[in-house]
Amino acid sequence: MPTITKLYTMKEVAEHNSDDDCWIVVDGKVYDVTSYLDDHPGGADVLISATGKDATEEFEDAGHSKDARNQMKDYCIGELDPTPPIPEMEVFRKDDLLSSYFTSKTAKVWAIPAAVTVLGVSVVAAIIYARKK
Template sequence: MGGERKLYTLVEVSEHNNPKDCWLVIAGKVYDVSKFLDDHPGGEDVLLSATGKDATDDFEDVGHSSSARAMMEEFYVGDIDSSTIPAKVKYTPPKQPHYNQDKTAEFTIKLLQFLVPLLILGLAVGIRFYAKSA
């Protein structure tokens, strides 16, 4: 890694996206992992799916060992021009209609106005039949 570091754009890195030529961007560095595809414990598809983007989060989410991190140095080819990586957009959930608690309360009251008299009627009929059979 001596001398001047090569600076790549994301477009340049994303052109290396096949099993014979696979480059990844992790933590601001560019790695040529083409020779490692067959040996990667997660399989080559995992690495190939991480091309053309900043794969730092994917790499960190897996929880790679310190030996895996040390191994990365042999695949290092340069740095990424961070201005070419699109900014992450914060997820904003879609607007949903406001929950109207009054309508729920209104429905509950109507349901109880129907069920309570039925319960009283059922109880009265049950007591009457119980009293006749006793």
């Protein structure tokens, strides 16, 4: 019977980011290395600096042996959920969009220069039109 693997989100992994509760991700697998901190040959600080995040690059850069990779199996608690999180959608009514535009800081900043420009163009057009008559 196949083993069911627990899936974790990166948000869940990030919550385990202390020396009392230390999770890391390496190659898409989630490891609880809390009990291994004192035994890590590179020192606990190396694992603590990688806790709560994807440490694949740091792990590969350190050049771990085949024995170290086999030993990791003892600390594997699941896999990183491969589905990307769906961003929350904001729902607006049409009149909300229009009113939010006119009340935004950007609209206020550009309102006066735009009005002056329109007035200036109108005056220039009126002068040119008057001269042609």
